[in-house]
Amino acid sequence: MVKEIERAGIPVVHICTVTPISLTVGANRIVPAVAIPHPLGNPALTMAEEKALRRKIILTALKALSTDITEQTVFDVE
Amino acid sequence: MQKIRIVHYINQFFAQIGGEEMAHVPPQWREGPVGPGLALAAAFGQTAEIVGTVICGDSYFNEHTSEALPEILDMIKAAGADLLIAGPAFNAGRYGVACGTVAKAAQDELGIKAITGMYVENPGADMFAQDVYIISTRNSAAGMRDAVKKLAPLAQKLVSGEPIGASSEEGYLPRGIRVNLFEKDRGAKRAVEMLVRKLRGQDFTTEYPMPDFDRVAPQPAVKNISRAKVALVTSGGIVPFGNPDRIESSNASRYGRYDLENIMDLTEGKWATAHGGYDPSYANRDADRVLPVDVMREMEIEGKIGSLFRYTYSTVGNGTAVKSSKAFADEFVKELIKENVQAVILTST
Amino acid sequence: MRLELGFIPIHDVQFADTSRVEDGVLYVNAEDIKALVLKDEHISSVEVELARPGESVRITPVKDVVEPRVKVDGPGGMFPGTVSRVKTVGQGRTHVLKGAAVVTTGKIVGFQEGIIDMSGAGAQYTPFSKTQNVVLILRPQDGLSAHEHEVAVRLAGLKAAMYLGELARELVPETIETYETLPLLEGLKQHGDLPRVGYVQMLQSQGLLHDTYVYGVDAKKILPTILYPTEVMDGAIISGNCVSACDKNPTYVHQNNPIVHELYARHGKDFNFCAMIITNENVYLADKVRSSDWTAKLCEFLGLEGVIVSEEGFGNPDTDLMMNSRKISEKGIKAVLLTDEYAGRDGSSQSLADAHVSADAVVSAGNANQVITLPGMDRVIGSEAYVGIIAGGWDKNKMEDGTIMVEIQAITGATSEVGFGYLSAR
Incomplete structure (x- = not known):
């Protein structure tokens, strides 16, 4: 889906756990997620900590969307 | 005849x-x-x-x-x-x-x-x-x-x-369409034979040649993300509780389009996952873990994005044919363009 | 390590007052099995039914299939660390009721459970249409979580198989096969001139309900490690998973791992089968990286020249498979991969989620998305209520005339990625 969206002219960021698949398939802006059953959460944390983690991932995704790139790029969450 | x-x-x-x-x-x-x-x-x-x-x-x-x-x-x-x-x-x-x-x-x-x-x-x-x-x-x-x-x-x-x-x-040349057949030897025996041939440097024929993946050039960056209309899309199968569109747990033949208006947070009992490929309990307890509506609302309020697009598109990316998901995206991306969506966040499990 | 398997062929199964084996017939006292299973307070009721090859019978939703075996000589017992006390197994003698199987069904545990048809179009896709099946229909206590439910059903199947296996203890096997793997250095001495090969088995470990257990340890918590291949014949690895029925390995398939057997068949002739390595398929990227690193490292450390790598499941484990392929190949070791495909119902889509150029020798166990029409059956063991929601089914896939349309994904063992079956695709 990610390529079709990009091809249609809309920049897209792919948040996913298995970044190698995303790279193979051809996403351009990639942000690593936490784990497959909970990409944007972590049940081991408190709700507040979990939300802070989710915010960090989303902020990284927004940064990725605002960054010009020439090749496939993985934006690590800081 | x-x-x-x-x-x-x-x-x-x-x-x-x-x-x-x-x-x-x-x-x-x-x-x-x-x-x-x-x-x-x-x-x-x-x-x-x-x-x-x-x-x-x-x-x-x-x-x-x-x-x-x-x-x-x-x-x-x-x-x-x-x-x-x-x-x-x-x-x-x-x-x-x-x-x-x-x-x-x-x-x-x-x-x-x-x-x-x-x-x-x-x-x-x-x-x-x-x-x-x-x-x-x-x-x-x-x-x-x-x-x-x-x-x-x-x-x-x-x-x-x-x-x-x-x-x-x-005896025809492969057409890019995979067709099942029953072999004379079971898979394990064929694998051992292939290994022996590979070790000896003899000819062997792989049963599944690796594909070439096409590439799409990256779109330029969003100029001003704080003004942009951003859409959420997921292959993690997040759907309203009860799965109204009956999206299959695997090899989905359809996707759902769900209205997020006035929804600040995806809560247990109202949203769940239809995905059959991972332990669903985490997403069922809090679907924001897959489709982060709660944080996107915060971003909207704080002015970090212009707005969250009213609809989200969701399908199950579990054994789902690449062709199907491509067809889903080709369809819903038309609406995204019509509605002037400037960026998409796609989450996968 | 040296293990003798003594095979007692079973060609029929019947109910009787006393459980026993006579003239190749397995007689089953259902009450004994019920009493055994009901000792687990998580199970509220159990029914026992029999299903024989050729009968108009459908078993669904199938959770696991287990082969009745008993350890008659050598350390440890069947399913060590899970049912028997933990102890390294794989040597001495084990008796097998060949041709018999225990199948567990009942209320569905997870999305992804299977169908076994004993006759009709679906029968050729499942190896368990050819076994004499003792089927347990298990009902959990109300309010049990899915995870507790899974444990209860898993243990019930294993215990019933051990109970039946026990009947073989004093019997004289019709045939005895011996399998032996020497410690690495001794093996090198004996087969010094032959290429050294190994088997890398990837175990499904994506999370609760998608798990495999090794000596009782949840496989997602293991680091890649080495087994003598005979260990699996005594139940060192068991299935705890509800992943798509076509390509998960039921416990029966672990006990009879076909790659292990096919490697033994040519061991000492075409190569020296040195060791088996098990690794996992976890949901964290760091785990994938670590496990594939370690797998390649162990292959190198053992001095292997060639390996067969088998996947279990599909989707993100395709990445584990490609990481293993790449890293093993980078060590200069030749690899053959065994997987199945999800190429869409028309076969025209991308088969795997990931790819790598090193994967130049792949054996395919077929396209799991192929659609098949299964005829209505006279008797359903379990319930057809779930055929629309199991992986490979879809809403309203049951027709008015009783036929059911499914992808072969829903059929237990249809696209076995350890190559238990004959299906392939081109």
Whole structure:
């Protein structure tokens, strides 16, 4: 889906756990997620900590969307 | 049963008109089989009849395709053919392209069955393998007998509408369509045999050649994300509780479009996942872990994005055919463009 | 390590007052099995039914299949660390009721459970249409979580198989096969001139309900490690998963791992089968990286020249498979991969989620998305209520005439990625 969206002219960021698949398939802006059953959460944390983690991932995704790139790029969450 | 009416297409060389020096001859019609057609006719026995042969020089065909092709199709049509056999062309490049072109046109424009044969490296094979059944042949006419042996039975199946087996069973070049078959040996035994051959440096054939993935150039960055309308899309299968669109847990045939208006947070009991490929308990307890609506609302309020697009699109990316998910995206991206969405966040599990 | 398997062929199964084996017939006292299973307070009820090859019978939703075996000589017992006390197994003698199987069904545990048809079009896709099946229909206590439910059903199947296996203890096997793997250095001495090969088995470990257990340890918590291949024949690895039925390995398939058997068949002739390595398929990227690193490292450390790598499941484990392929190949070791495909119902889509150029020798166990129409059956063991929601099914896939349309994904063992079956694709 990610390529079709990009091809249609809309920049897209792919948040996913298995970044190698995303790279193979051809996403351009990639942000690593936490784990497959909970990409944007972590049940081991408190709700507040979990939300802070989710915010960090989303902020990284927004940064990725605002960054010009020439090749496939993985934006690590800081 | 009525005999299958076959028209055979061959070039000047196989018609014994001449070699390269006669490659300029235009299309001509001969009644009955000619050259390799005799072997073909023998292979079909009483089930089919080669009613005529179209002969055309390879240079003529390739240099005057727009004139040659309609003329050839008229001859095939006039003969009332059920089936067109072209070649086999072995490793002759221009002949291969001619065979593929004529066979495809016979299928598409005359609506009859068509089949040809080529060596795998013939340029025509690459061009037409997905459109036309091409029997895999050796690289020279020395492979004629072998080619005919595979060609006749497959041609008969094509005409009678019998199911066609996998490429390795029927002897045609892979068409990019995966077909199941039962092998003589179980998979484990085949794997051990393949390993032994690989270790010894002997030839082996992989049962699944690695694909080439296409690439899309990255879009330029969003100029001002704090003003942008951003959409959320997921392959994590987040749906309203109860899965109203009945999205399948695996190999989904559809996607859902869900209204997020006035929804600040995806809560347990109202949203859940339909995905069958991972432990659903985490997403069912808090679907924001897959589709982060709660944080996107915060971003909207804080002015870090312009707005969150009203609708989200969700499907199950679990054993779902790449083709299906491509089709889903092709469809919903139209709405995204119409609604001026400037960026998409796609989450996957 | 040397293990003798003594095979007692079973060609029929019948209910009787006393459980026993006579003249190749397995007689089953259902009450004994019920009493055994009901000792687990998580199970509220159990029914026992029999299903034989050729009968108009459908078993669904199938959770696991287990082969009745008993350890008659050598350390440890069947399913060590799970049912028997933990102890390294794989040597001595084990008796097998060959041709018999325990199948567990009942209320569905997870989305992804299977169908076994004993006759009709579906039968050729599952190896368990050819076994004499003792089927347990298990009902959990109300309010049990899915995870507790899974444990209860898993243990019930294993215990019933052990109970039946026990009947073989005093029997004289019709045939005995011996399998032996020497410690690495001794093996090198004996087969010094033969190429050294290994088997890398990837175990499904994507999370609760998608798990495999090794000596009782949840496979997602293991680091890649080495087994003597005979260990699996005594139940060292068991299935705890509800992943798509076509390509998960039921416990039966672990016990009879076909790659292990096919490697033994040519061991000492075409190569020296040195060791088996097990690794996992976790949901964290760091785990994938670590496990594939370690797998390649162990292959190198053992001095292997060639390996077979088998996947379990599909989707993100395709990445584990490609990471293993790449890293093993980078060590200069030749690899053959065994997987199945999800190429769409028409076969025209991308088969695997990931790819790598090193994967130049792949054995395919077929396209799991192929659609098949299964005839209505006279008897359904379990319930057809779930055929629309199991992986490979879809809403309203049951027709008015009783036929069911499914992808072969829903059929237990249809596209076995350890190559238990004959299906392939081109």
